[in-house]
Amino acid sequence: MSVDAFSNTFSLYNVGEFGAAEPEDGQRWSTWPAITPSERGPEPHPDWLVTSAAAFDTELGIVKTGKEADVFLIERAVPGDPSQPSILAAKRYRGTETSDFHRSAQYHEGRRMRNTRDTRAVARGSSYGHSVSAGRWAYAEFEALCRMHSMGVPVPYPVQVNGTEILMEFIGDDSGAAPRLAQAKGSVSQLSSYLEQVTDIMLTMAQAGLAHGDLSAYNLLVHHDRIVVIDLPQVVDIASNPNGMALLHRDCVNVCDWFTRRGHNCDSEEMFAALVAELFA
Ligand SMILES: Nc1ncnc2c1ncn2[C@@H]1O[C@H](COP(=O)(O)OP(=O)(O)O)[C@@H](O)[C@H]1O
Numbered sequence: 001m002s003v004d005a006f007s008n009t010f011s012l013y014n015v016g017e018f019g020a021a022e023p024e025d026g027q028r029w030s031t032w033p034a035i036t037p038s039e040r041g042p043e044p045h046p047d048w049l050v051t052s053a054a055a056f057d058t059e060l061g062i063v064k065t066g067k068e069a070d071v072f073l074i075e076r077a078v079p080g081d082p083s084q085p086s087i088l089a090a091k092r093y094r095g096t097e098t099s100d101f102h103r104s105a106q107y108h109e110g111r112r113m114r115n116t117r118d119t120r121a122v123a124r125g126s127s128y129g130h131s132v133s134a135g136r137w138a139y140a141e142f143e144a145l146c147r148m149h150s151m152g153v154p155v156p157y158p159v160q161v162n163g164t165e166i167l168m169e170f171i172g173d174d175s176g177a178a179p180r181l182a183q184a185k186g187s188v189s190q191l192s193s194y195l196e197q198v199t200d201i202m203l204t205m206a207q208a209g210l211a212h213g214d215l216s217a218y219n220l221l222v223h224h225d226r227i228v229v230i231d232l233p234q235v236v237d238i239a240s241n242p243n244g245m246a247l248l249h250r251d252c253v254n255v256c257d258w259f260t261r262r263g264h265n266c267d268s269e270e271m272f273a274a275l276v277a278e279l280f281a
């Protein structure tokens with residue numbers, strides 16, 4: 001089912017023999033009650049978040065399949081409860097050999113793994129190693145989302161992490177997911193506002209010593225004229241990662257080249273210099 005069709009499928013529940021609802025195919029009990037507090041998003045939890053233990057998670061469709069992860073649309077709601085359901089994006093990292101962790105090595109320098117068994121399994125590429133990698137990426141992305149959220153960077157609210165799955169706020173509305181900046185049609189004045197917002201995001205991150213590490217018009221969503229940054233598993237601590245400066249520079253080039261191609265000039269070296277100044281401020 002396409003994401004566009006999801007609004008028609010809200011609140012379809014199977015009522016069991018004794019009148020109590022039971023999860024059907026494509027449904028599960030809400031995983032929220034079983035999630036330990038440290039694996040839940042920052043408090044206060046937003047009003048729109050359904051936290052009832054009676055809620056179901058219903059998979060409404062695929063938002064996007066990717067190389068390392070797939071993103072699904074999930075509705076979390078209490079069957080029969082007419083109040084607003086939570087609409088969530090589930091990003092599921094692949095734990096199998098088919099995943100392609102192309103961004104591994106350069107980002108992980110300066111990070112540490114839990115134990116040597118995991119380190120060896122990842123190096124060997126065993127199936128256990130793949131699931132360790134998938135879980136590490138999910139946790140890394142969840143932590144980065146929480147950190148960005150606490151710094152006031154516009155990211156989807158991180159709801160929870162559970163193994164290889166992150167649940168986060170769905171950025172979009174009844175007509176579907178918010179477009180990526182790469183697909184957004186913007187007037188000249190909108191482009192200038194987008195660039196300003198992206199620059200603000202990068203400055204705030206640099207003030208905390210961080211670079212996105214995979215920033216491009218594909219990892220920026222445009223929702224009602226506001227930019228939201230996504231895809232953060234590889235967020236780089238610039239001081240501790242030997243590739244930190246190079247990755248920060250690449251982010252600047254990716255962003256500025258895109259705006260320049262769209263007719264809005266942007267000097268990547270100037271941007272890089274401004275960000276480096278923040279690092280040492
Ligand atoms: N929270 C979200 N809300 C709406 N769409 C999302 C959300 N997270 C991801 N997406 C969509 O899924 C795509 C892939 O997600 P992303 O995190 O960039 O993973 P990857 O690029 O590693 O496959 C995005 O380009 C975007 O279209």
Ligand SMILES: [Mg+2]
Nearest residue numbers: 218219230231
């Ligand atoms: Mg992406």
